[in-house]
Amino acid sequence: MATRKEVALEAGVSTAAVSYFINNNGYLSQEKREKIAAAIKKLNYRPNLLAKSLKTNDSKQLVFICNEIRNPFHAEVAYGASSEAYKMGYMTMFCNVVDDEDYILKMCSYMVSGVFISTTIIRTATINKIAQMNIPVVILADRQRQGLDPSVTQITIDYDKAMGALVDHVLEQGKRRIAYVASSGMQDSARYDGKTKALFAHCQEKGIALNPNWFVEHATHTQAAYDAVQAKIFTQSDLPDAFICTNDATALGVIRAITDNGLRVPEDVIVTGFDNTVYGQMSTPRLTTIDLGTLNISRETVGLLLEKCQGKDVNGGVIDPLFIPRESTQVPQ
C-alpha cells in the first residue's frame, strides 16, 4: 500500500497538502488538487484510518456487546445497530463475550468512539471500567441498574407493564398453573433479571403461588429451552398448564417439547413468548408475545450513542411494550 508520503512525492506537494485534500480543509489551489487526485489514483492510495484515528483520538469504531447473536432478538438489534452505524459512517466491532472483562476492555482500547451494550448478563463493574476510560456507553437492558457510573445512559424496558399484560392474559384463559422458562439462573441474583422480578411481583399481586418445580433456568436459546423443559418439566407427573417464556426463541423450543409429549398448544397448554420475532409470527401456532419495536429502538439507541460521542448530554428512556395476543394462548371459538 502506498502511503501519504509517496503520494506527496508523486504529486510534488507536501504531505500536509495531501491531508488537506483528503479531508477537504485548508487552502489548496485547483492545480494542486488535480495533481494530488492524479497521484492518488495512480498509486491506488487509501488513507490509513488507523493512523488517522491515533492522531484524532477517535477511531469511528463502535463496539456492540451482546451475549447471544443467535437469538433473533439480538440479531435484530445487531442489524439495526450496525446499519445505523453504517449510515453515520461508523464501523462496528462485535463482541459475543460477556464474562471476559479483560477481552472486553482490550476491545475498548482501540480508541473506540462508543460502546453499545445489549445484554443483561454483564457485570456492572465491567461497564464502569469502560466508562472510566472516558468512552461513551449506552446500555439497552431489562432493568435500571444500581451502582452504574453516572455517565452511562440506560435504556430500559417497562417489564412491569409487559409481564403484567402477559400474566393477566394467562389468567384470563383460566390457567393458574404457571411455569416460567428463564434464560438466566433463578438463584443467581446478579442475573436475576427484570422479567423474572416483574413476573413474581405480578403473580403475587394476583394471589398466584408459583411452583418452584416449574422454574426452568438457563434456557438461553431454543435448543437449550427444549432440552431443559424435557429434563425438568416432563419428568414430573404434575404438569403446568401455561408456560411464560423469557423470549420467542425459547418459547419455540418449549412448544416443540410440549408437542413431543403428546400435548396440544393451545388446547392443553398455553405458551407465551417475548420480542415479537418473525419466527413467532410465522410459527404454528403463532406466538402470543410482547413487541418492543426492536429495530427502531436499536437504531435510536445508536443515535443516542453518537450524540454522546459528540459530547451532547443525553437522557435514557423507558420502552413501552405492546402486548400481542395470538394463537399460542387462545383456543379458537
Next chain:
Amino acid sequence: MATRKEVALEAGVSTAAVSYFINNNGYLSQEKREKIAAAIKKLNYRPNLLAKSLKTNDSKQLVFICNEIRNPFHAEVAYGASSEAYKMGYMTMFCNVVDDEDYILKMCSYMVSGVFISTTIIRTATINKIAQMNIPVVILADRQRQGLDPSVTQITIDYDKAMGALVDHVLEQGKRRIAYVASSGMQDSARYDGKTKALFAHCQEKGIALNPNWFVEHATHTQAAYDAVQAKIFTQSDLPDAFICTNDATALGVIRAITDNGLRVPEDVIVTGFDNTVYGQMSTPRLTTIDLGTLNISRETVGLLLEKCQGKDVNGGVIDPLFIPRESTQVPQ
C-alpha cells in the same frame, strides 16, 4: 487515560522498559518489573492497542462480512467466527453491508489482520480490491468464483450434491410441480447463485421442466419469503405441489403462506429448507433440510484465515452437505 509516558515517569524507568514489561520481552530486572507493575496499577494504565497496531502493522482485528445477520444461518456463522476469533485473541468487526464498496474498503483500512466473507452477494471486484491491499481473505460461499485474486482462499459447498439430494427426494414423493424460492434475483447473473444453478441442472437431468411462473425471487428472509409467495404464487390458479427454498428461514415463511391459504404441509404441498437451523428442527412440521455443520465450518474457516495471517500457505476446500429428511416433505404412513 494514562499513557506509557506517565507510567515510565511514575516507575522511574524508560518508556522502552514499560513496553518490554507489557510485551514480556527484552531484559528487565526484577526490581524494575515490580516498580512498573505498581505504576501500572496505580495509574490504572491500559496500553493503547491502536497505537500498537500502527507500529506493528497489525491490528488483530478481523472483518466479517455477511449480508443478513438476521438469517439464522449467518447468525450461526457470525457466532462461530467471532467466538473462534476471541479464542485466538482477535477482535471482529462486523459488516452487514455488501454493496457499498467504499465502506467495505474503509473498514479494511484499519490495518486489519484478515477478512472473512460469508455471502454470495458481493462483487468479485470488491473482493479483489481487498486482496490487493495485501489483506488475507477467505470466502465461504456457494460456488467457486472465477476471476478472483489468486491470494483469496475459497471454501465452497458442494451444491450439486445438496440440490441433487433435495430434487431426488422431492421426485420420490411423487411431486413434479416444483416451485423455487430464491434469495437472489433469477435474471441477474451476478447473483445467480450456486444453489439455483445446481437446481436447474438437476431438474433438467431428470427431465423436469421448471415453470418460470413459480420462481420466487428476492426472498432474502422469512417475512420477505412470506410476502413474495403470497404475491407471486397464491395469486395464480395453477399451483405447485412442492417448494424448494433457498434456506430454512425462507422455508418457514413459505409454510406459513401455504397454511394461510388453507393447504396442508406435507399432505397437500411439500417444502424443503437448507442450513439445518434450530428453527427448522423445532418447527411444526419439522423441516426437511441440508446440514452443513455450520458452526464447525465457520470456526475452521477462521482458523484458516489466521493461518494465512501468519503467512502460511492454505488450501480452500469443499463442504460435504448432509441431507436430512423430516416431516415437511413426508406424509406419515
Next chain:
DNA sequence: CTGAAAGCGCTTACAG
C-alpha cells in the same frame, strides 16, 4: 496561501 515540524502512543534495532 503553503509547507516544515511537532506530535498522537506505541515498538525495537542499536549504541553504549
Next chain:
DNA sequence: CTGAAAGCGCTTACAG
C-alpha cells in the same frame, strides 16, 4: 543489560 532515539502514517497549529 538498558535507555535514547527513530519511526509507524497520519493531522494541524503555526511560522513564513
